[in-house]
Each structure stands twice: as structure tokens, then as C-alpha cells.
Amino acid sequence: MMPPSILGHLSFQFRTPDKAPFPAGTHPLNLSLGIEGERDTILVVPEGLDTDKPVKLLVMFHGAGGSAEKVMPFFRDWAEKEKFLLMVPQSTYITWDLTVGGNGPDLEKLEKGLEEVASRYNIDKNHFGFCGFSDGASYSLSIGLSNGEIVSHVIALSGGFMNLYVPRGKPLVFIAHSPEDEQLPMKTSGLHHYNELKKEGYDVEFLEFHGLHLIHPPVVEKAMEFFINRSPGRPQ
Known part of the structure; x- marks a missing residue:
């Protein structure tokens, strides 16, 4: 039998926190696998987060050649406004390992990051989301599903x-996805995934927007409204 990690399966489970929460601000989680040049996972804790109740957590995966610093500006204000934790892993190599050779250190560090956050916060099971852009979107879809x-x-x-x-x-x-995307054609990627997931019975929304292969703030707004306002209604 193959190890669960080969299939992209996490062993992470929700738990009761046993460490103090971080103060408001931006915190490196100090995760290391001992790989040369690896980058840390970042956690953004909004001002005024109520830790007496379950807290929302969004994990954001950057695109190929990207970094936490490149994607956080698009999502940090939403975390501050809507009071959710924003965790931003960074790929070990130029892009996520699943894209180039299969699950490996990126999944391992994701696991460690989630465990560290769960040791400090009671995570809202109805608002524990994976989000990504470009290669990070492929990673979000693959590992999230x-x-x-x-x-x-x-x-x-x-x-x-x-x-x-x-x-x-x-x-x-x-x-x-945008029909003007100059890197990843909408018909064979975003729209194709939407149609396939609809066939499999997923509750899936598709937003067609117009623009090049970039993160667009109006699209982020729609995505964050989806994350904040929609809920699968799972028991806490």
C-alpha cells in the first residue's frame, strides 16, 4: 500500500489547542526540513481576532516563481477585515513539488504548518479553506480535493x-478563469475542471472574468465572499 502522502492525503486532524495564540501581526512559523534555501511558512493574525470561538483559516498558495510577499497584499486586508487567519506556505523549489515530480517536502511542510496553527487556535471546520493562484491554484485544487x-x-x-x-x-x-489568459487556456483548464467537478456532484461555482494571467482584486473579492459567506454546515 502506498503511503498516504504519495496520494496527497494529509494526516492532519483538528485538535484542542495547547499553546498560546500568537499576538496580532505577521509570524514565520519556523518550520524547517533541513533543505538548503527553503523558505518559511507565514501566518497573518488579524487585530481583534476572537480566540474564544472557532476561527476561520485560509491557506493561500502562491504561483510559480512566487512568494508569500507577492500574494499577501491581495489577501491580508480581507483577513484583517473579516477576522480570519491567513497562512501562506512557500514552495520548496521554484514551484510546488506536485507540479514537477509528485508530493514531497511541500506537503510535509503544509502538514507541519497546519499542526502548528491548530496547536494555537481552535479552527472553524466550516471555514478551513485552500486557495491558490496559477500553479498554486492547481495545488489548491489537487490537495484540497x-x-x-x-x-x-x-x-x-x-x-x-x-x-x-x-x-x-x-x-x-x-x-x-479568464478567456484572455495568455498562459493557461480557460477552456482546457478552469472551465474543464468546473465541468468535471459538476459531473462528480461537487457544489462548484465558476467565475469568468476578463484580464491577463494575474491576480485581480475584483476576483479576490468574489473568492473571499465565497469563503466567508458559504458554509458546508459541518459539526464543530
Whole structure:
């Protein structure tokens, strides 16, 4: 039998926190696998977060050649306004390992990051989302749908592929793509994934927008409204 990680399955489980929450601000999680040049995972904690109740968590995956610093400006204000935790992993290599050779250190660091956050916060099971742009959207779709028994929302902004060995659960899905995308054609990527997931019975929304292969703030707004306002209604 193959190890669960080969299939993109996380062993992460929700738990009761046993560490103090971080103060408001931006925090490196100090995760290391001992790989040369690896970058840390960043956690944004909004001012005024109520830790006496379950807190929303959004995990944002950057695009190829990207970084936490490139994507956080599009999502940080939403985290501050809507009071959710924003966790931003960074790929070990130029892009996510699933894109170039299969699950490996990126999934391992994602696991460690989630465990660290869950040790400090009671995570809202109805608002535990994966989001990504470009290669990060492909990663969000692939890993999010592989772990849909725990991930409540999967958001893909201008993603390319969807690599599912053994999908689990039925998270809510939001896909956005532009017909003017000069890197990843909408018909064979975003729209194709939407149609395939609809056939499989997923609750999936598709947003067609106009523009080049970039993160567009109006699209982020629609995605964040989806994450904040939609809920699968899972028991806490």
C-alpha cells in the first residue's frame, strides 16, 4: 500500500489547542526540513481576532516563481477585515513539488504548518479553506480535493491542472478563469475542471472574468465572499 502522502492525503486532524495564540501581526512559523534555501511558512493574525470561538483559516498558495510577499497584499486586508487567519506556505523549489515530480517536502511542510496553527487556535471546520493562484491554484485544487473531508472550501484562481489520485469528501469549490489568459487556456483548464467537478456532484461555482494571467482584486473579492459567506454546515 502506498503511503498516504504519495496520494496527497494529509494526516492532519483538528485538535484542542495547547499553546498560546500568537499576538496580532505577521509570524514565520519556523518550520524547517533541513533543505538548503527553503523558505518559511507565514501566518497573518488579524487585530481583534476572537480566540474564544472557532476561527476561520485560509491557506493561500502562491504561483510559480512566487512568494508569500507577492500574494499577501491581495489577501491580508480581507483577513484583517473579516477576522480570519491567513497562512501562506512557500514552495520548496521554484514551484510546488506536485507540479514537477509528485508530493514531497511541500506537503510535509503544509502538514507541519497546519499542526502548528491548530496547536494555537481552535479552527472553524466550516471555514478551513485552500486557495491558490496559477500553479498554486492547481495545488489548491489537487490537495484540497484530496482532503475534502477536512478542507471546507477550495478556491482556484487561474489554475492549470487538477491531479487527483483518490479524492475525499465534497468541499465547496470556487474556480475563476479568464478567456484572455495568455498562459493557461480557460477552456482546457478552469472551465474543464468546473465541468468535471459538476459531473462528480461537487457544489462548484465558476467565475469568468476578463484580464491577463494575474491576480485581480475584483476576483479576490468574489473568492473571499465565497469563503466567508458559504458554509458546508459541518459539526464543530
